[in-house]
Amino acid sequence: MTRVNSISLSNYIELVKETNKFTSDKALFGAQMGLFSEVGSLVSLLKKKLLNNDSNDHSNELVVEEMGDIFWYFTLITIVKNIDLYELTNDTDPYDRDGSTIVISGIRNQPFVKVKSNTNSKDTESLFSELISHTTSLSKKATVEKAKDFLNIYSKVMSFLNLDLLNIVEHNTFKIRNRFVPIDELNLPLLSFDSNFSKDEQLPVEFEVYIIEKPNGKAYLKWNDVFIGSALNDNHQEDDNYKYHDVFHLAFAAILHWSPTFRALIKHKRKSDPSIDETQDSGRPIVIEEGLSAWLFSISKQRDIDFTKESSISYDLLKTIQIFVRGYEVESCPLQLWVKAIIQGYKVFNQVVDNKGGIIIGNRRERTLDFRKLND
Numbered sequence: 421m422t423r424v425n426s427i428s429l430s431n432y433i434e435l436v437k438e439t440n441k442f443t444s445d446k447a448l449f450g451a452q453m454g455l456f457s458e459v460g461s462l463v464s465l466l467k468k469k470l471l472n473n474d475s476n477d478h479s480n481e482l483v484v485e486e487m488g489d490i491f492w493y494f495t496l497i498t499i500v501k502n503i504d505l506y507e508l509t510n511d512t513d514p515y516d517r518d519g520s521t522i523v524i525s526g527i528r529n530q531p532f533v534k535v536k537s538n539t540n541s542k543d544t545e546s547l548f549s550e551l552i553s554h555t556t557s558l559s560k561k562a563t564v565e566k567a568k569d570f571l572n573i574y575s576k577v578m579s580f581l582n583l584d585l586l587n588i589v590e591h592n593t594f595k596i597r598n599r600f601v602p603i604d605e606l607n608l609p610l611l612s613f614d615s616n617f618s619k620d621e622q623l624p625v626e627f628e629v630y631i632i633e634k635p636n637g638k639a640y641l642k643w644n645d646v647f648i649g650s651a652l653n654d655n656h657q658e659d660d661n662y663k664y665h666d667v668f669h670l671a672f673a674a675i676l677h678w679s680p681t682f683r684a685l686i687k688h689k690r691k692s693d694p695s696i697d698e699t700q701d702s703g704r705p706i707v708i709e710e711g712l713s714a715w716l717f718s719i720s721k722q723r724d725i726d727f728t729k730e731s732s733i734s735y736d737l738l739k740t741i742q743i744f745v746r747g748y749e750v751e752s753c754p755l756q757l758w759v760k761a762i763i764q765g766y767k768v769f770n771q772v773v774d775n776k777g778g779i780i781i782g783n784r785r786e787r788t789l790d791f792r793k794l795n796d
Contacts, residue, residue, distance in 0.1 A: 427589050433505065435593060436495045439600040448500045452559040455493035459555040462486040463548050466581075470544065483581060488592025491585070494558075494570060501562045508564075508571050544580075551577055599735060599755040603787070608757070611784060612677045613700075613749050614690060621690045623673050623683055625784050630794070631664060633777045639663040641685070648685045660721060664772045667780060667789075668713045671765030674782030674789045676757055678750040680705040700749050712744045716762065727766040733759050757787070764789040 442450040465482055498505045554570045578585060614622045630642040638651035652663040666682075673679035680701050683689055689701040699705070719725060725732050738755045745751045771791040772778045781790040 427586060427593065429505065432589055432593065433495060433499065435596055436492055437499060439596050440496055440499075441600075442496075447496065448562065451493050451496040451500060452562065455490060455497065456555055456559045458486055458489040458493060459551060462490060462577075463552065466544075466548070484583065484588055484591050485595065487578065487581070487583060487588045488595065490574065491588060492592055492596070494567075494574070497558065497562050498567060501567075503562070503564050503567050508568055547573075547576060547580060597754075599738065599759075601754075601756065603754075603756055603760060608754075612752075614677070617690050617692065621688055621692060623677065623679065623688060623784065624686070624782075627670075627673075627782045629666075629670055629780045629782070631666065631772055631777045631780065632794070633663075639666075639777070641666055643686060660717075661773045662714075662717060664769060664777075665713055665717060667769040667772055668716070668765045669709065670780050670782055671761045671768065671789045672709065672750075674784055675761040675764060675787045676750055676753050677784055677787075678748075678753070679709060681709050705748055708744060708748065712741065715744075720766070727762050728770065730759055730763060733762055760787065767791075 440447060462483070465486060469483070495505065497503070498508070551573050554566070554573045558566045558570045578588070611622070611625065627643065632640045632642060634640060634651075636651075638653050640651050641648050649666070652666070669679045669681045673682045680689075683701055684706060690696045716727070719737070720727050727733065735755075738758055741758055742751065742755075768780055768789050768791045772780070775793055777794055779792040779794060781792060782788070783790075
């Protein structure tokens with residue numbers, strides 16, 4: 421992620437408003453409970469770091485993420501309660517030449533707001549206790565004074581962690597846009613990943629794949645009147661219809677423009693570039709995709725999660741997907757695109773199960789996956 425020089429507080433406030441999914445009657449309670457939960461997660465994470473003397477990049481990344489979530493919920497509270505966040509930030513010492521750190525810019529007529537680092541490791545427990553105390557207070561009743569107190573302790577924690585609000589808000593903004601901004605506003609490339617390759621090394625722009633269940637109970641794939649791949653059964657003690665799971669690969673292909681499994685089945689691997697063929701189209705990427713598909717299916721079944729609903733797809737699940745695909749080209753896809761791929765994949769999967777087969781229609785231009793009955 422490219423570092424920026426400033427983030428307008430007014431723009432961030434608007435972004436929080438746009439990405440708030442709580443209804444008006446539940447926004448305050450949701451924001452207060454969210455704040456309390458995120459502070460608890462932060463304190464737990466920091467205690468683990470301190471006990472284990474852990475300073476690895478991943479844990480630091482998680483700290484920045486938690487601090488960003490806290491600030492998002494805090495900002496939402498000020499919005500719902502009509503508390504002027506500008507006034508709260510203007511109460512912070514705007515300029516201190518000794519040991520100060522730029523925490524954000526773009527606040528009214530102040531080019532910078534700075535917080536002086538004055539907390540040492542001996543104060544850690546009291547700092548955590550104070551943070552929890554002010555969070556509890558603000559979660560019970562949001563007033564201007566309590567918001568000021570919370571922002572003050574938040575600034576102390578930020579200073580203690582050697583973080584600045586610009587960095588925190590920058591990462592949080594990226595996360596919010598990645599997850600919640602509508603796909604049609606993301607200006608995604610039309611045909612990502614293989615647009616510079618010949619047609620026989622591209623995933624098809626439009627495709628119709630037949631899933632046919634034969635009397636032996638196995639599912640067969642047919643594309644361009646040719647059967648592809650191997651006949652599948654559930655390979656499980658229970659009949660759970662996983663034999664139709666190729667639908668998920670087709671959803672990934674249509675919506676993410678990525679599916680090493682489907683690419684291998686139709687023999688459209690990018691062999692003209694041996695490096696791409698080896699690192700993106702062959703054994704390990706295929707295993708990653710198959711593992712991801714099986715993992716999502718298992719979670720859906722074991723936890724009775726309906727992945728056809730956006731509300732069922734948690735940010736934690738999406739973060740795990742990011743871990744799955746780290747180092748592969750698809751990691752550049754925004755989370756909202758993964759949400760769409762999962763939802764459409766499971767909607768079509770359910771239709772295939774109900775009809776014991778069907779025609780799966782993919783369109784990479786529109787990033788859609790549809791279903792048609794075999795006898796239509």
